[in-house]
Amino acid sequence: MGKAPVTKTKPDSREPGGTGDARKPEKPKKSYRPFIIQAWCKKCGICVAFCPRQVYRCDDKGVHVDKPEECIGCRFCEMHCPDLAVSVQERDAAPGGKSS
Ligand code: SF4
Numbered sequence: 001m002g003k004a005p006v007t008k009t010k011p012d013s014r015e016p017g018g019t020g021d022a023r024k025p026e027k028p029k030k031s032y033r034p035f036i037i038q039a040w041c042k043k044c045g046i047c048v049a050f051c052p053r054q055v056y057r058c059d060d061k062g063v064h065v066d067k068p069e070e071c072i073g074c075r076f077c078e079m080h081c082p083d084l085a086v087s088v089q090e091r092d093a094a095p096g097g098k099s100s
Pocket residue numbers: 036040041042043044045046047048063080081082083084085086
């Protein structure tokens with residue numbers, strides 16, 4: 001009795017390179033633009049505390065958007081600002097919107 005033939009598993013031809021999951025097409029990544037209306041801001045720091053991505057920076061002159069590229073659009077800052085001084089906009093918003 002001879003040896004059983006060794007079968008190799010072929011990469012799935014539906015997947016580029018045979019790896020990854022073909023059922024999960026990659027969505028285009030959205031980007032956001034947070035900004036602070038300085039005239040309305042009382043520098044309480046609530047937005048800084050709630051932001052999970054450390055987008056804001058606080059110094060002796062107030063609160064500033066330091067890393068806008070880190071914003072994930074969760075709007076925690078916007079929801080918690082007591083003076084409605086924060087606004088978060090999608091960068092790829094439809095024409096007519098305030099996007100960059
Ligand atoms: S929560 Fe609003 S008022 Fe407070 S620091 Fe942030 S932007 Fe200013």
